[in-house]
Amino acid sequence: MNPTALKNTVFKSTGLIFASTLASAVLMWSSASFAAGTEYNLRVDGLACPFCAYGIEKKFLKTDGVKSVDVDLKNGLVIVKTKEGKTFQEDTLKTIVNDAGFTMRSVKKKTK
């Protein structure tokens, strides 16, 4: 193989590797985006008592489509993360919080 042909082959191979890497990255990014759920930050009053805080955690963990629940006592927030593709209406979230004995003041939705 002459030097020019070798150069062309190297360029072609490099291009192919670059293109396939780029395609894989795009594919991984899109599937990651598709796999991500939704995060809801619920503002709830009176979370200082663990009987209450645990009650809210328990109610959400028993709700279909909920991946995790964290309680941020300092800021009075309940952070609910959902499984892939699962979303909740505000009224549903309110009902779950009410069932746990509390009132939901507000909700912020974050889609990843």
Next chain:
Amino acid sequence: MKFLNRLLVTLISIVALLIVTVYIFWMPSPQEPAYTLVKTWGSKGSAPGQFNEPTGITLSDTELFVSDARNTRIQVFDLNGNFKRLFGKKGDAPGQFNRPMNVVIAGNELYVADYFNDRIQVYGLDGSFKRNIGKSGSGDGEFNAPSGVAVASNGDLFVADFYNQRAQQLHTDGTFVRQWGETGQVGILDGKFNYPTDVALSKEGTLFIADGYNDRIVSFGPNGKPSAKWGGPFAMNIFGPFNGWFATVTNVSVGPSGHVFVADFYNDRIQKFTQGGKFLNSFGIENTGPTHTAIAAVEADDGSVFVADYANHQIQKWQPGK
């Protein structure tokens, strides 16, 4: 003019009488010397001897058992705070639990209110699993977040059934005997509860129910009939920081002295009463953070009181004043 003066004097007298009445009846003074904090141990973490939200505490003759709720385990110490052992595993299989809350020892067995799994779990004091009692639901013998348990001398269980707004009495095998409160109905009048958090029994069989958000203790005689209630004026959900008042009751226990100890969570203190509800003493560590300290207490034979300190992830040991 004379009439108006008389009216004014009468009104002032009535107001003064009211203030004196409130002060005498609803703001009692301590009846004994102050308790002294002699020791604390523990910090936030998951290593042996550390805690992540301790929520319940009880004693055998020589050991202290603490439910370490978010670490999902029971930790055992000697009465000087030296770590001895731990047990428990997160899950819902027999022997596993999730968020252990108030605990009690009876007949060399440890009873754990398994809050997330809606059952009472029973262990040997060495941590060996014995049996569980109850399941999820609102029927007889079923629970919705059991939060506290007491055991009678005949083995009957009394369970604070938090979200079902009741306390149940069950036989050892879990069969239903009776209940106090209306299932799922919150109320402040007699016969109803507002998220009961714990129960305790005296040697004579009097049942004490910590009526959590009603800010009161309600007691029932061995015949099941009401015997006393206390916590602020008229024990009707009037909360406050004064002696004998509560702000969310999370635990009740009857000590070897026969006195009743109540965890007054939002006031960061333990209050001590006679079984009739007469205020005797209070003690605790104030907290400035978003949550609170004194969540449960137990009295030892020598009069020392051990307190599960939720906010500081530690145990407090108090001794009575002399």
